[in-house]
Amino acid sequence: MVSKDTTENATETVAEIEGPRVGVRHLQSFLLFLGFSVGFMQRTNLSVAIVAMMDRNSTNPDFPEYNWSEQSKSLLLSSFFWGYVIMQIPSGQLAQRFGGKVMLLFSIGVSGFFAIFTPLSAQMGDWQFICALRFLQGFCQAAVYPSVQIILARWAPPAERGVLATICYSGSQFGTIIILSISGTLATSMFGWPSIFYVSGGCSIIWALVWLLWGADSPRQSKLISSEERNYIESTLGAISKSENSAISAKLPTPWLSIITSVPFWALFTSQCAYSWGYWTLITQIPSYIKNVFDKDIKSNALLSALPYAANLVLGLCFCALAQVLLSAKLLRTNASRKIFNTIGIWIPMAATIALGFVDANSADLAVILLTVAVGANSATFLGGFVNHIDLSLNFPGTLMSITNLGATLMSIITPLVVGVIVTDTTNPNQWRLIFYIMALWYFIGNLLFITLGSTKLQPWNEPAKRDTDHERIKSSGSRYPGA
Template sequence: MLPKDVSAKNAGENAAKIESPRLGVRHLQSMLIFFGLCVVFMLRVNLSVAIVAMMDRNATNPDFPEYAWSEQTKSLLLSSFFWGYFSTQIPGGQLAQRFGGKVMLLFSVGISAFLALFTPFSAKLGDWQLMCALRFLQGFSQGVIYPSTHTILAKWAPPAERGVLATLCFSGSQFGTIVMLGVSGALAASKYGWPSIFYLSGCCGIIWSFVWLLWGADSPRQSKLITSQERNYIESALAEVSKCAIDETAAKLPTPWLRIFTSVPFWMLLIVNCSYNWGYWTFMTQIPTYMKSVLGKDIQSNALLSALPYTANLLLGLGFCAIAQVLLSAQVLSTNASRKIFNTIGMWIPMAAAIALGFVNADNADLAVILLTVAVGTNSATFLGAFVNHIDLSPNFAGTMMGITNCAANVMSIIAPLVVGVIVTDTTNSTQWRFVFMIMALYYFVGNLLFITFGSTKLQPWNQPVERHENQEHIKFRVVAGDQEHI
């Protein structure tokens, strides 16, 4: 425990006075969001796996027609989702702050699921043009997902459990991808054909929406399932370390845009998220092409190999989650140290793997698969680092901040493949690919270096722009000044 973590120590001692069950409704909320993100990514990647069957000219079943789309049309279809997704990131943070994360998640997943059910009919009715419009709307509706998740976690996760509960939530995205990759081949080959891929993901989304409507809650105070003991534990832990709006008035607070954009820790958070996205999406979108063209190993046509990086990401994420909980419970690490150590694992190990990939030759294709799996798998450590740091800086505006950083990060995920297209003019040229890997490694190195040097877990003074009076009836706890790091 670092000596300067005075507030962390006091917070832990005071929160410990109110005993809480090891498993409680806060964990139920995290699992609900886990499955919510699982469904969200099933809805996101369903076209990526279904389009292969949709364009299969060898299909013989007349009930499920194939489409003679060009590669350009295919690219438009696959990218249309992300244009819609990008456009609602920042508004999504404001909407989650204003109306609450629960209702925004409900509408986001519900609308996206309904559109998935309509996808096969849209292809038949309006060909690729209508499908592009539908995918854009799906992305548009999903833009509020991460801001809403952060808004909910800010009120449900005690400071000592933020990293763990956030990792449980975010791991759902990898699980959903694994599920979709695992079942899509069997569904497309079944008597129900490729439309069943969309029907399955859509139905899962509808079912989750009903469950979320019944059991989901914006905060402990709004939950009908939570015990008063657990609610008091969460609220006292939050109040000890921050001026957190435990009385649900955060929606009424004006967003301090200028102070957010002049905050150094916020800019470090934005930069590290952009660096992460550049590396992650370069790995996931370009490495399969590299391995096929340079190393002669086609992992995209192998379902097991395709799912391997996502599986490693899920399992290692849960493993890091367990390690972090043990370390924090034993007070071995402060929050500041924990965030930066795990973020370093999540960015500098993939950096080393990227450099190594640039020097792997065709005789070591299996080594390349291992390096890819390690790189994408260890990326999950960032869930315990920069991903949850938004809540450390400002619980009241975590959703808004996530919308901004995720918006900027998604720009990187669009630019990165374009840069690869400019550099790699010959996909069999290993020297050109090596340059791509060096750029990726540089992004990982610089982004994390800035985060560990200038990043912070201190509560920012603009978290509470409106002065509050302790004699107000709705203030339940005396809070401490937010100028010290916390656990």
């Protein structure tokens, strides 16, 4: 078992090991970026397509329109997350057992097929069939985040984790921007609203084929990597963990008790929940606030609707470049880097959220700017809490991500319910101000715990305890005594 002191020294030592500046590890990150893009195109496609599907004034008679109630519409839009939530913990275990490549291939590829069949399911079984299909898509995509964490743990040298992770996770914003930008054109084309599902599903299947050819669980399993880059990655990871080989870590028993009693993990968990609470409130509720309080409908404006996502993508890449400069200049240690970027990604939105509550009713543009800044600054957490799972454990990052993602997903479900209880009059700024205070409190507590109790040290439970190893050896030999 690796001690904490040894781990801390090793983490700083590996920063001195140099490898090729650009290599297959960056190709893997770019492929994961595209994977997130097509995955989020599938998540978002129904929310934009449903407008055309329910448009009674459509001039295109070739495609059916549906007269769904608001309750049915809500069930349709939430059905994806039913399957997504229940599979979070199992998906982490499956990704650890079978590897990130296979699970990611399954998640995006099968979900893409379901997306293509969405128009047909609407014709065959109305909204009930679509709900079932969306449930299955969420069921499949639950493995995306845990799988990516496992792949990054094998491919990302410790000093480059934040940068490579940011490249990957930025794909979620890129995919959302793309589907928001093209959905209107697709819906009014000769192929109608079904083309929204065909395009998003088709892109996912194409990505799955490319991933099958070029994706790899680890450098040792890649046919594209040079021996120089493979040795660089493996030497930096090997300096920290003795079990960096994915075949070995797949057989390790998950240390559940150690994980759920780990203070750094719970600091990370709280931070991720706070991020999710704030992010989903900003994305789903603030547009309603701006519309009802300031009489400015940003959802009906494609440019304004995509602006927060675009800011998140652009600022995420800017933070990525900044982190790379700081890394090259060796101005920050890993622990300081994680906590600084997490603070930027959570406390700047906190300040913007508080300011939103005091914006004058005649300053709609300022409210939109604050929303954009808040959502954009959130991307700094990609270099903070999002990559901290790998810092804590190279062998169980998928399991850690599945737990934190479960909490984060529950936050995204609870958030609109809380808004519905508090905001009974959507034109009342005082009621909205209470929502902002709750967000700010979540943001403050979540990041405060992360910067005070969080850690970037590889945790002792990452490696199997020596007594557990001896126990297995004794059990397999049939002897009661070590060495007998």
